[in-house]
Amino acid sequence: RITCIDNYTPIHMQDLLAQVARSRYFPKTLIRYENEIWVEFVDGDIVKKIDPLFIQQITAFYSSLYQCASALKSSENFLGSALIDLEFLMDMELLSEQEHEQLRHLLLKNAPEKVWVGLDYTDALLKNFVQEKDSNRLVAIDVESLQDKRLIGFGLAKAHTTWMTDQQFDQIIEDMRVNETPAFYDYYLFVLLCFRARWLKTVS
Helix, strand or coil: CEECCCCHHHHHHHHHHHHCHHHCCCCCEEEEECCEEEECCCCEEECCCCCHHHHHHHHHHHHHHHCCCCEEEECHHHHHHHHHHHHHHHHCCCCCHHHHHHHHHHHHHHCCCEEEEEEEECCCCHHHEEEECCCCCEEECCHHHEEEEEECCHHHHHHHHHCCCHHHHHHHHHHHHHCCCCCHHHHHHHHHHHHHHHHHHHHC
């Protein structure tokens, strides 16, 4: 059961879960009532072992998600938000003026004109994935982390920042190139900079 602070959020959450229901990567919606939404319990184990099977599952999971309702949009708003985040980090003395200027320059230099925008699973920590008992199906259980109108690649950027090795990330991107996932990886440094600026801001 997920309790929200308003009645709109569970409606929106239900709509997003309906968009990805056929993939079976998320728990089924059972009922929505006022400011609450109930989803099915997934009998399984939280992922603790990062093995080749799990990397294959993560690749298929994000490929499926990023191919769902994605579209090319102007990068202007995402760039603007990242620049504000960098300014905040400098004001909070988490970045020196020199570090701020270096990151600002890197961000502007690597910002593409257009970026892929769509669904993402933003909190890609291991504790938010379960491998279902018997079937071993991967399920993303933190349904609040399923978000739309996102800069595609944020979820993978969090995984890459927190637990995923460079070798594992490179393998995922290689596989995504083959299965025609929207090519956020062509400007991944921009995505990574945007993510880390926002992430540092939220944890500071």
